[in-house]
Amino acid sequence: MPKTTQATPPGKSLRKDFERARRVHPTGITGRERPTDIIANMFGAYVGRQERTAFELMRRSSKDDTCTFLTMSGAMTPAGLHQSCIIPLIERGLVDCLTTTGANLYHDAHRIIGHRIREIEPNAGDLQYRLARIIRIYDLGFWEETLLETDKLFSAILRGPEFQKKMTTVELHYLLGKAVAEIEDALGIESPSLLATAHRYGVPIFVGAVQDGSIFLNMVKLKRMLGDKFKCEIDVNDDVFEMGAMQHHCFGTLKKKMAIWILGGGVPKNYTLQGEPLLDQILGVPTHGFDYDVQFCVDPVDNGALSSCPAGEGHTWGKVSAESVQYGSMYVHCDVTAVFPWLTYALLSDPSIHRKPRRLYDSRNTAVAILQAQVDKRKKKLGSTIEYDLPKPKKPAKKKSKKK
Secondary structure, eight states: OOOOOOOOOHHHHHHHHHHHSOOOOOOOOOSOOOHHHHHHHHOOSHHHHHHHHHHHHHHHHHHTTOEEEEEEOSSTTTTTHIIIIIHHHHHTTOOOEEEEOHHHHHHHTTGGGTOOOEEOOTTSOHHHHHHTTEEEETTEEEEHHHHHHHHHHHHHHHTSGGGSSEEOHHHHHHHHHHHHHHHHHHHTOSSOOHHHHHHHHTOOEEETTGGGSHHHHHHHHHHHHHGGGOOOEEOHHHHHHHHHHHHHIIIIISOOOEEEEEESOHHHHHHHHTHHHIIIIISOOOOOOBSEEEEEEOSOTTSOOSTTOOHHHHHHTTSBOHHHHHHSEEEEESOHHHHHHHHHHHHHTOTTOOOOOOOGGGGHHHHHHHHHHHHHHTHHHHGGGGOOOOOOOOOOOOOOOOOO
């Protein structure tokens, strides 16, 4: 009789895979370790392991000269995260494009004109804070006059002749950055603002919900006060197209991989990620999505909210690549302010991670023209996407006349 081969028991196969997995066996911390050593060896499980994986992806994408799009929601500039992390990353050439909220850019300007943001007790009583005219952002506070003076600053800048036209949020914030940079130079400001830094390094700043911030509120005031003399207007159509053009420029013209580092969630996250569905699904321009997807957010991932949408879910929309889902994504369930400064320190402690600023802002007109040419090539095919056999409304029935 022929011999029969016995199948390998499933448990044995699983044990072999298990034996190949990384061992959790950190050594005692001495205080002499490099930051990268601490992250590599002391963060073995839970959110710590998520943090370690996120750092590995950030380092890999930085060394690969990847075009990095950073998104930032929440009240990050009042907390100083831009000064501790974002500005140093821009100066090292590691952030190529920024999407944030108007609030983050507005609150950043407080310090330029001499106002201070201070630590306060969040449970001291909001009724008392209001009587004292102290504005509270959780455990941060500043005088109400800070807002009024900052309103004056932006109102004065926005009345300049260079602003009297229709523009995208990228051009708006580049011009604001130029004006703020000149103010900083005149006053001898040592800690530059995010607006001024982005201008100096040619980093485009998108604001997806520009009308939901105090800079735009002052534009509303100027329009109502000055009427047709105030011609500053945001073209949201061109703004969305420009985001798609920037991404198409990175992977299509520069032939670079793309990374997205997401701090928080909200509009900045979706506004950046929707550039890929715009290209592929709406305009018919082939793309494959972001190659690296790293996010830091406190939201649970099971409630359907966009803020907490992980890379895998984003892949179903065409926002990130299949390779990213498998090997290049990490959702770190944490408060950004508790983790990101440490990862920035570890990243910048490696002197080999240093890139020449890409200055994507300088390429914006070329990028838009190239993408428009791609759309023009596809106009005939796209024609079928703008037609739909809409049901015709029913004609009202004629009323029968009553016979006498």
